[in-house]
Amino acid sequence: MFSPKGMVPCVGLSIGIERIFSILENRAKALGSGAVRTIATKILVSSGQKNLLEERMKVCNMLWNAGIPTEMMYKRDPKMLNQFQYCEHEQVPYLVIVGEDERSNGGVKIRNAVSRDEVFVKYENLVEEVNKIL
Numbered sequence: 214m215f216s217p218k219g220m221v222p223c224v225g226l227s228i229g230i231e232r233i234f235s236i237l238e239n240r241a242k243a244l245g246s247g248a249v250r251t252i253a254t255k256i257l258v259s260s261g262q263k264n265l266l267e268e269r270m271k272v273c274n275m276l277w278n279a280g281i282p283t284e285m286m287y288k289r290d291p292k293m294l295n296q297f298q299y300c301e302h303e304q305v306p307y308l309v310i311v312g313e314d315e316r317s318n319g320g321v322k323i324r325n326a327v328s329r330d331e332v333f334v335k336y337e338n339l340v341e342e343v344n345k346i347l
Contacts, residue, residue: 257284
């Protein structure tokens, strides 16, 4: 095709990337370090109510400015169940929940994704409290 003589000289190499990752995951489980996390996110900023996108973005910005690996669902009004499932699937340890009640009290709730314990925190103390739990 590329050579007028019909012969194409080549050299190749094949690596089974999937197999390598499978071995690494099994080794991590055997050593007791648990499942291998694929993302660095420690906090998912979430809300179960509508029209809180800007508020979630403000909270994300506060945490990002403090150097805390934070993420949020990019839908305008995501369902709370989908956010919980995302945390479970990606092994994100904590949620910061923004809601109308919390906003009217000047803060947010921090929720442990595994134990489901929640604590209310004022906005001015949010970064300090998140750093304590991480």
